[in-house]
Amino acid sequence: MAEIVIENLRKEFGDFTAVQASSFRIEDGEFFMLLGPSGCGKTTTLRMIAGLELPTSGEIYIDGEEVANRPASQRDIAFVFQMFALYPHMNVRKNMSYPLVSQGMKRAQVRAKVAEVARILGIEDILDRPVGGLSGGDRQRVALGRAIVREPKAFMMDEPLGALDAEFREHMAEELRALHDRMGATTVYVTHDQLEAMQMGDKIVVMNHGVIEQFGVPQDIYDKPATMFVADFIGSPPMNFLKFHGEIHPGDRAVRMHDVELGVPQARGPFQGDMVFGVRPEHIRLDDAAPYRGRVLATEYLGTTQIVTLDTPGGPVKARTASADAVRVGDNVGLAFDGRTVTLFDSQSGHALVSELNEGVLAHV
Amino acid sequence: MSAWSITEPTPRQKWVAGILVVLYALVTIVPLIWIVATGFKSPADAISYPPKVLFEPTLEGYVNLFTTRTRQTQEYLDANPPETWYEEIVRQYDMVIAGPSRYGERFVNSIIIGFGSTFLSVFLGTLAAYAFSRFKVPLKDDLLFFILSTRMMPPIAVAIPIFLMFRTLGLSDTHLGMILLYTAVNISLAVWLLKGFMDEIPREYEEAALIDGYTRFQAFRKVVLPQAVTGIVATAIFCLIFSWNEYAFAVLLTSGTAQTAPPFIPTIIGVGGQDWPAVAAGATLFLLPVLVFTVFLRKHLLRGITFGAVRK
Numbered sequence: 001m002a003e004i005v006i007e008n009l010r011k012e013f014g015d016f017t018a019v020q021a022s023s024f025r026i027e028d029g030e031f032f033m034l035l036g037p038s039g040c041g042k043t044t045t046l047r048m049i050a051g052l053e054l055p056t057s058g059e060i061y062i063d064g065e066e067v068a069n070r071p072a073s074q075r076d077i078a079f080v081f082q083m084f085a086l087y088p089h090m091n092v093r094k095n096m097s098y099p100l101v102s103q104g105m106k107r108a109q110v111r112a113k114v115a116e117v118a119r120i121l122g123i124e125d126i127l128d129r130p131v132g133g134l135s136g137g138d139r140q141r142v143a144l145g146r147a148i149v150r151e152p153k154a155f156m157m158d159e160p161l162g163a164l165d166a167e168f169r170e171h172m173a174e175e176l177r178a179l180h181d182r183m184g185a186t187t188v189y190v191t192h193d194q195l196e197a198m199q200m201g202d203k204i205v206v207m208n209h210g211v212i213e214q215f216g217v218p219q220d221i222y223d224k225p226a227t228m229f230v231a232d233f234i235g236s237p238p239m240n241f242l243k244f245h246g247e248i249h250p251g252d253r254a255v256r257m258h259d260v261e262l263g264v265p266q267a268r269g270p271f272q273g274d275m276v277f278g279v280r281p282e283h284i285r286l287d288d289a290a291p292y293r294g295r296v297l298a299t300e301y302l303g304t305t306q307i308v309t310l311d312t313p314g315g316p317v318k319a320r321t322a323s324a325d326a327v328r329v330g331d332n333v334g335l336a337f338d339g340r341t342v343t344l345f346d347s348q349s350g351h352a353l354v355s356e357l358n359e360g361v362l363a364h365v
Numbered sequence: 366m367s368a369w370s371i372t373e374p375t376p377r378q379k380w381v382a383g384i385l386v387v388l389y390a391l392v393t394i395v396p397l398i399w400i401v402a403t404g405f406k407s408p409a410d411a412i413s414y415p416p417k418v419l420f421e422p423t424l425e426g427y428v429n430l431f432t433t434r435t436r437q438t439q440e441y442l443d444a445n446p447p448e449t450w451y452e453e454i455v456r457q458y459d460m461v462i463a464g465p466s467r468y469g470e471r472f473v474n475s476i477i478i479g480f481g482s483t484f485l486s487v488f489l490g491t492l493a494a495y496a497f498s499r500f501k502v503p504l505k506d507d508l509l510f511f512i513l514s515t516r517m518m519p520p521i522a523v524a525i526p527i528f529l530m531f532r533t534l535g536l537s538d539t540h541l542g543m544i545l546l547y548t549a550v551n552i553s554l555a556v557w558l559l560k561g562f563m564d565e566i567p568r569e570y571e572e573a574a575l576i577d578g579y580t581r582f583q584a585f586r587k588v589v590l591p592q593a594v595t596g597i598v599a600t601a602i603f604c605l606i607f608s609w610n611e612y613a614f615a616v617l618l619t620s621g622t623a624q625t626a627p628p629f630i631p632t633i634i635g636v637g638g639q640d641w642p643a644v645a646a647g648a649t650l651f652l653l654p655v656l657v658f659t660v661f662l663r664k665h666l667l668r669g670i671t672f673g674a675v676r677k
Contacts, residue, residue, distance in 0.1 A: 052572050072575045079576045085569035089591040102578035146577070 002063040002153035002186050003028045004049060009058035009068075011044050011210075018044040020210040021058070026154075026188060026203075031180050033201035034190045037233070041210040043158055046190045050156045051075045062153060073102075078147035082159040084139045086131040092142050093127040099150045117149045120179075136164045140172055144179070154186040161196065173200055194234045198222065206230045216361055224358040225343060228350040231278050237307060239278045242314030243347060247272035255344065258313040260292045263339025265357035274347035277314065281307065283338040284319035286327065290334030299327055310335065397652075403645035411641040425454050426642025430468050430633065430650075434460040468647060471629040476654065477540050478625055479609040482547035486604045487597055489548070490555025495585060497556070498563035499571075509560075512553045520550045521613045531618055538623045546618070547608035554607075555600050562596025563589070598665035602658065609655050626651050 004026040011019040019041040026032045034042040047053040049060055051072030060068040067075050078099075086095050093114060100110045118124045121141045126134065131142060140160065147155055160176070161169045177200050180187050191197050197204050198218045206213045206221060206229075214226040225231035231239035244257040252267045257277055264277075286308065294310035294317060306323040309316060312335065319335065327333070344353040354362055374382065403411050405422040428451045436459060445461075447453040455462055496502060497509060527546065528537075536542030566589060574584035590597075616628040630647040633640055 050576060052575065071580075072572070073578045073580065077576065079573065081569040081573065083567060083569055085567065085573040087570060087573070087588055098574070099577035102583075146573075150577075 005061040033197040033204040035197040036207035040207040078152040080157040084143040242277040265355040268354040276345040278343040281320040285336040287336040290336040426646040429643040475625040481544040483604040486551035494559035551604040
């Protein structure tokens with residue numbers, strides 16, 4: 001089991017910079033998520049940790065040892081691929097034995113070890129089957145088995161649930177998390193699915209265009225986004241952005257937007273210019289008395305809640321309200337925002353403005 | 366149901382398809398049957414008109430193929446009665462067997478050169494294709510194009526430079542020379558064909574092996590090669606067929622020690638009249654190795670041809 005530290009890691013492919021000077025720390029035993037849209041550099045980062053890609057510059061420490069330029073075989077980590085990459089010409093048992101055989105382990109010992117892991121994963125009955133005919137879930141389990149059997153320092157997983165159908169994915173995600181909790185092994189997990197990341201991760205790194213946008217526990221990432229990208233990428237529907245021109249001073253607890261005074265978390269720094277008022281859909285109430293007005297464009301019924309789309313002076317807004325609220329398309333309603341949860345952004349740079357809400361989180365970005 | 370939907374063919378369609386296949390088979394198989402049959406005819410039957418479909422089979426052609434014969438005086442013939450069945454055949458024409466012909470040697474030459482160059486082409490082609498498929502090779506596209514460009518003209522177009530080069534290097538009429546030549550011609554096919562197969566093998570297999578503690582070469586040998594067997598076999602068959610059947614260079618560059626069967630077979634005609642049965646016998650035997658090789662590996666070949674078309 002191991003702690004992994006990444007320092008100023010950078011990767012260029014010709015003119016293209018896939019990863020720009022990333023630094024973060026993965027604690028021992030953590031389930032760590034690398035989250036971002038495709039092409040953001042998350043897989044490249046994972047492959048560099050695993051040793052399948054050599055970094056252009058920067059350091060990777062596994063248990064205090066610098067390994068950035070060592071071959072994958074010397075790093076003692078396991079990798080689970082999205083397409084599983086089970087050796088197609090071997091049966092399940094051979095697949096799982098393969099990493100042990102490479103270490104020169106005795107045959108009887110290999111057999112015992114494989115049997116033990118097969119029991120943990122519940123795949124004892126398919127050990128002698130060829131991998132070709134296995135279901136997606138069983139392939140996934142065999143791939144996990146091949147990773148676990150060697151008891152590596154850490155697991156790297158590259159969208160391991162991506163190849164499964166949605167229904168089964170949920171089940172496998174739970175199984176994976178339970179397995180991690182039992183083994184306590186450091187796991188680095190790449191996904192583009194924000195729900196998966198929130199559901200399974202102890203910590204999340206959100207990447208975009210090769211840059212780390214934010215790094216922290218799922219609650220902080222959701223409630224205290226450091227950038228507009230994170231606020232937009234996480235959450236469904238994402239955070240609402242209301243653009244306005246205004247100013248704020250240290251100590252202010254309100255901001256003037258489109259001639260309406262709105263409460264915000266106490267500001268820590270001054271700002272003047274084009275700003276964005278960020279608020280999650282569930283933090284908006286429809287209140288006829290509220291001064292900030294909008295016209296209802298559409299409603300989506302989701303069972304216990306509904307998503308109401310409104311047209312406001314700051315742009316379109318989606319609010320999540322109880323489905324019992326009677327809302328009709330075309331209504332002119334007032335919007336009340338929960339001021340404690342609001343994040344203000346610098347419209348130009350997309351960075352969050354420091355306030356009492358997020359100062360603890362932004363400090364270590 | 367529209368005319369374009371994929372459905373079970375009607376009996377009528379099956380009949381039409383069947384007849385077409387039979388017609389095509391006739392066109393391709395009849396000459397082959399004719400050659401095999403001629404090999405078992407007597408010289409008189411072989412050139413009789415109208416051609417004989419039914420005839421008394423004889424091994425005369427095969428005996429003539431493998432032997433050289435001389436005419437002998439009646440006294441000698443009377444003094445030495447024939448001892449073996451094949452001598453008896455020869456005696457019909459007042460001849461005796463003087464010794465073995467060169468067909469056996471030429472056949473062995475064909476095997477050495479054909480299989481040798483096939484092995485070398487596939488071996489080098491596999492390594493090159495793997496490198497082109499997986500590694501960052503400087504000027505990769507240009508190199509691949511250059512390799513392909515060697516096939517953009519008929520190889521025989523460079524016959525004269527090759528002839529001169531071989532003479533200077535002492536490669537004329539040597540096994541090594543012919544193996545190198547056929548390898549040079551086949552290698553572009555091998556590299557391109559195998560690169561396609563290698564590209565289809567997901568990198569993740571090797572990466573998994575690398576992570577599992579194997580070196581790059583072990584991963585190649587234990588994980589990539591078993592996956593590439595289909596492609597390797599298909600490539601080997603194509604290479605063998607080319608080098609086995611090659612005629613023009615063999616005529617030009619070999620005359621004795623390294624002569625292959627294709628240039629040798631026609632020379633049989635000249636020995637003691639037009640011996641069509643012997644020529645046909647030589648051609649029939651010459652077909653066998655490639656036929657056996659292909660039938661033996663047919664399963665792989667069929668999978669190989671459809672490889673890119675079917676998603677796994």
